Every structure is written in structure tokens, then in C-alpha cells.
Amino acid sequence: MGTLTIGCFPSIVGNMGYDFALKLADAAVSKGHKVSIWFSGNATVSVKAHQKHLKDYSTAEKYLQALLAKGVEICTCEACTVARGIQKTEGIEGIQWNAMHWYLAKIHAADRVLQIGGE
């Protein structure tokens, strides 16, 4: 089995790239691959807990929790996140907070890297 690292930069709402990243991660981990996800840029807003899933909007929390339960490592860029007014205490439990070198370290360990850009 392989190791997949996904860098995810788009926001949860307004760009289906984010939705694709989570679905791909789920497919990969379900096949037995080791998966890690790095959130940067606007993707970091998705780590805030207590999201209300309105049917007109994509949501992240329940999918992120499911991925965490399956062993996917998820980390958000701390600088990008706090710059958007989200504090660590408000974040979804189990998601790591770190700096950009976390992503590079996961790239180092990865067989494949998928960089999903933002806007």
C-alpha cells in the first residue's frame, strides 16, 4: 500500500476542489493507503467545529471526523487559520495545527502528492 499526501487550498464553499480532496482521501484510505491532508489558504476555515450543514452549502466537519476515525492525518496551517479568526480551541478535535514544514515533511514521506490549488 502507498502513502498519499494531499495539499488542499480551496475553500469549503464555492469550490468543489475541496469536496474532491476529501472524497479522494476517503477512497484512498478505504483501499488501505496511508493518507495525510494539509489545509492551507482558504481551506483552513473548514477546521472550525460546530458547522451547520445547510443543504445549499458544502460542509466539512462530519466528513473530516469520518476521515480522522479512519486514520487519516489532517493538519491545518496555523498561520492561515488564525489569520481567518479561528482559534485552536474552536477547531475540530483531532485535527493537528502546525506550520508549513508539516506539509513538506509529509511530502518527503509520500509516494504520491496531490496539490489541489485554491482560487
Add this chain to the structure above:
Amino acid sequence: MGDVKCAFIVQKPQYKGETSRLAITHAIAYQTVEILLEDGDTVTPKLCFIGEGVLGLQKGQNAMDVYGITSTESHVKNCLLVDLNVLVCKEDLDKYGISEDSLPDADDMGADMKIQVVPFSEIQKVLDESQHVLFF
């Protein structure tokens, strides 16, 4: 595992979106990644600007006064200071009428590295030699 080479390819103009800047800051992070790696392991990024990505690199930027943020110029200079390879596509500079002389250096910071203005064929070589290619 040793060294892992990565190509960071910037295709979008600076300031238009965030990701073109994040490419730079993520590449610079190679300086501290070793704290998370085993001894002897390294990540070596090469930062390449192509297409519209060559826009917004010129020196003399005043982003702190205008936008209240650090400029791309300062980020590029920091790249050079930490010995990061920065390549800019010559054909695309020519296409937009941007002279090589207008690009910044970090001589005032004591950097040895310079921006490398290269034909796309050189950037293609970077793509070929890299284990991972990240498009921003």
C-alpha cells in the same frame, strides 16, 4: 530516504489570489522541515514562475503601505537569502515585456543566490528531475 526534490510551479499572478504567495512561503519552509525528518533526510524545492506567474515579481513593491502586507518582493528576497533556487521563465517575461533588470535581488541582505531567468526548457528539466511537482 535522503533528499526529495520538489518543483513548486507558480502559474498565477502575485496578489490576484493567495496561492501564488503560498507557493513561496511553503517553499521557504524547507529551511525548517528537518526538525520533522530523520537525520540525513531533506526536502529540496525549486520555485519556478511561469505563464502569468511571472507577473508581480518586480522590485520596488510597496505592498506594506498599500495593502498592509509583506510584499512578494520581500518574500522572493527571503528565498534568495535562504539559498532557495528561484527560476523565472524567460519566454514569459519577454511575452509580458518585463525586463530581467526589473527583478529583485537580495544583495543588500548578503544573499549569494540570484533569480535565475531561464528558458522554459530549463524549467522542464526541473519538472523531470523532481519527485513531486506542485502547481500553484
